[in-house]
Amino acid sequence: MVHHLAQTNSLVNTWVNELRNTEVQLDRMRFRKNMERIGEVTAYEISKTMPFNDVEINTPLGMYNGKALSHQPVIATIFRAGFPLFQGMLNYFDKADCAFIAAYRKHHADGTFNINQEYVTCPDITGRTLIIADPMLATGASLIMALDELFEYGQPAAVHVVVSIACTEGIDNLRKKYPEFTIWAADIDDELTAKGYIVPGLGDAGDLSFGSKLQF
Secondary structure: OEEEHHHOOOHHHHHHHHHHOOOHHHOHHHHHHHHHHHHHHHHHHHHOOOOEEEEEEEEOOEEEEEEEEOOOOEEEEEEOOOHHHHHHHHHHOOOOEEEEEEEEEEEOOOOOEEEEEEEEEOOOOOOOEEEEEOOEEOOOHHHHHHHHHHHHHOOOOEEEEEEEEEEHHHHHHHHHHOOOOEEEEEEEEOEEOOOOOEEOOOOOHHHHHHOOOOOO
């Protein structure tokens, strides 16, 4: 299932507009905050799909019969661009366990690139809800590689992929490999450049959040 959040008029549309706007992008803090907001509202929506148990709560005046999550999710992200989106989800799932993946595109002189994945840390995800936050789903290559590695740490009960901007090609590639996963995209574009960048997209989410980097 694919949830396209911008198809329904809401504040998500405003945040996506600002993420894409080259003038607003000059304010790094606002760019990160808009990513964080998307993470927060998506965490709220995902919580509706998760199992809950009955609980009894002692209040100052008596007992209250409420509902509580049956288990805490595991939230994963890919260094470094994923941090603001991840933080938004962690703001809401504040007791969640976390997983981290270090991966990046290694570009070559001929314009091609390969994915280098150098570090993974993850708790046992067996029987739990796994949520992976990655701001851009372009070809899906790095995300699929990260998920393949995470499944070395157990078999989750459900997997949610959260992105700010997705490309239809990346969605198709991910669904071919993992058709049972749920994808949450703030917005969806249809075009990729020859170098695998989403058009119109928003540019390099990592650079816009944290500054440009040298490529060696």
